[in-house]
Amino acid sequence: MRRPRYYTPTEVSLHNTIDDLWVSYLGRVYNLTPLVEEYKGNILLKPIIENAGKDISHWFDPETKDIRTHIDPISRCVKYYTPRGRFVHVPPPCPRSDWVNDFGKPWWRDGRFEVGLLTAKTRWIRIINTLTSQEQMLEVCSEDTLDEILQCYLYYNSHAASYTWKYDGVNLDMSKTLSENGIPDKDEEFYQCLMDRDLYTESICLYFNDDLSEI
Structure with missing residues (x-):
């Protein structure tokens, strides 16, 4: 099976426009751009x-994976709880002639919008190119393998695959996580010691190989 893609909250936050709209909830990441286009206006x-x-996890019940509910104070019936206002695919609180429910699955149950998983924890790693002495700080997912981190680092060095990646002098297994x-x-x-974690970041050193790859 194909390994799922993990995203950091920062990566999700970059998709924050009508033409490119992502959200995360209950540990998963969703691209709702097609939904916004379908219901435009x-x-x-x-x-x-x-x-x-x-992240809109607070909209959902973690057990049912459905929108949270409450007892309506007027009708005494169980209703979806939407304090920020009713949204697409949530039925109105009272019967209405203009409400149709022929859309199939509500968007929060439709797997077509899912693009990956939200990382359980982000990590900062310093990558040092020993050939050029350049350093780059990367925020990565704790679940990312070194190969996946390499793909992110290609933005800064297109020949990153032509280097041997080492930590503390030991070659790293690129198929494994940090x-x-x-x-x-x-x-x-650092938290328990009341210290700023930015004072120290683990470093990976890159050593150039002779066989320059074409990427």
Whole structure:
């Protein structure tokens, strides 16, 4: 099976316009751009657009994976709880002749919009090119393998695959994550010591090989 793609909250937050709208909820990332295009001009898009690029897990019940509900104080019936206003595919609180439910699955249950998973934790890593002495700080997902981190680093060095990646003098297994390669995550240790984690970041050193790759 194809490995799922992980995203950081920062990556999700970059997709925050009507023409490029992502959200995350319950640990997953969704591209709602097609939904916005389909319902363009509909007032029910407002709560979704207002939360473009954000995590909206608080809209959902983690057990049912459905929109949270409450007891309506007037009808005493169970209704969807939408304090920011009703949005697309949420039925009106009372019967209405203009409400149609022939859209199939509501968007929050439609897997077509899912693009990946939200990382459980982000990590900062410093990548040092020993050939040029250039350094680059990258925010990555803790679930990312070194190969996936390399793909991100290609933005700064298109020949990154022509280097041997090492930590503490030991060659790294590019198919494994930072933790699996023995690169510790000291954020919790810094937090307990009331220290700024930015004072120290683990470093990966890149050593140039002779066979320059074409990427």
